[in-house]
Amino acid sequence: MKRILSLSLTLFLPGCVVGTVAKTAVDVVTLPVKAVSAGVDAVTTSQKEADEKRGREIRKEEERRGKQLRLAEDRCRKGRPLPTDDCRQTVQR
Incomplete structure (x- = not known):
């Protein structure tokens, strides 16, 4: 065996x-x-990766601008605008 x-x-x-x-x-x-x-x-970097990165940057910038606009509108409604706030464009709700 x-x-x-x-x-x-x-x-x-x-x-x-x-x-x-x-x-x-x-x-x-x-x-x-x-x-x-x-x-x-x-x-x-491939073109697809570059496009995705640019899209993320644009979305982040739009989010930042939207947040700043909401804060400015809130300050205008409360009667405490900053010198840089344009309260003429603020829509009263």
């Missing part, structure tokens, strides 16, 4: 070793390509 087990291990083991060595060789060869690719992706 031991001989059969030893014989079967010697037949299957080389296949495992060869497969592992081949996989390691492929990993070693493709590693520089993957590293360069990741570096290029990190420093370049």
Whole structure:
């Protein structure tokens, strides 16, 4: 029984070793390509990414302006406007 087990291990083991060595060789060869690719992706911006970033900036600016407008309207309604507030445009609610 031991001989059969030893014989079967010697037949299957080389296949495992060869497969592992081949996989390691492929990993070693493709590693520089993957590293360069990741570096290029990190420093370049696609048009889609640029558009998304610009859209976020525009939305944030609109939110900031809306907040400032609401605060100015509130100050005008309460009768405490700042010198920069234009209370003529404030709609009375």
